[in-house]
Amino acid sequence: MPTLLYYPLVRPPQEVLHQALLYWDDVASVVPMDPGIYEDAVSDELKDLRERGLYHPIVLGTQYRQPLDDMLHLEVLTRELRELAAGPSSPQVSVMDSFLFRSKLGHFLEEEIIRLGLGRRLESSERWRGAGLAVSSEVRLLLLGTLAQEVASTTDTRAYTPYTDQRSAHETSLRPMAPGFGVAAWRVELGRLLPMPAPGTPTSEVLAFRDRYADERERLMGATQTMLSDLRREWEHPADVLERMRVALKQAREDYQAAAQASRMAWVQRSISVTVGVATAAVGALVVPDLAWVAGIAGSIGFNIATREVRPLFRARNGHPFSYLHQVDRELA
Secondary structure, three states: EEEEOOOOOOOOOHHHHHHHHHOOOOOEEOOOOOOHHHHOOHHHHHHHHOOOOOOOOOOOOOOOOOHHHHHHHHHHHHHHHHHHHHHHOHHHHHHOEEEEOOEEEOOOHHHHHHHHHOEEOOOOOHHHHHHHEEEOHHHHHHHHHHHHHHHHHOOOOOOOOEEOOHHHHHHHHHHHOOOOOEEEEEEEEOOOOOOOOOOOOOOOHHHHHHHHOHHHHHHHHHHHHHHHHHHHHHOOHHHHHHHHHHHHHHHHHHHHHHHHHHHHOOOOEEEEEEEEEEOOOOOOOOOOOOHHHHHHHHHOOEEEEEEEEOOOOOOOOOOOOOOEEEEEEEEEO
């Protein structure tokens, strides 16, 4: 199973952390390079999970030290930043109401933001003693959302799945670069398949459940990942994919539900949607098959399915087809 890469913040909220511990191998987030800032930004709980090998801080500053024009995989990000700077002023861009750690970005990306007038360095008398950049909310979401996608697309040492609990960050990182310039994608709602511990559940109990019911949780997430991978590869035959996975998914869900009931923990259902980029879709065309003939199969397994359009990932490696959005809607499972 891949690593859950949380963005746009350093600290995942507890429900996302529990989601990572149950349905992924581990969790990661982008952190400041400066050791002193890191100590303040990363919680004690994350530090404890790092000692256990379950949390992986990602430092981008060392990765983006060369000029941006030499880094082809950041072409989309630099183009959008320059379009923001050249476009008409708007309150979203002109009002610098958000904050970024400078050492999360790397020298050349920081310099480009300042050169374009999209950010300013905070003075030593301000918050974090000059370690931050003041930017607009739009610039912040564009930077952190796109960088999360880039890390997942270009890192070969670990398989990352971008995951956020902020809809605006999710939509910004995946939106087409221009109208009509995108690729097809599935949007799959998995909340009924992946129950969550109720708010207030101690992380220690989640870790105990993870260890005790490792087979059940790995079987459920493995079947889910297989289904999503097959949907990506076999875009034109979604009913075949769902029919083939129906038995494995239903059995994995039933086994996991039995484990959840035996655990004595309280569980809830969250809204968890995943965007699945389609490997063979043509740029500029969104081919939407008739969903009526797959809805019955999907409903019997326990999720919903729809279509959307996202920006193309020209240089994405094959292991990065998914992006998750975790929302606050919940009901008792």
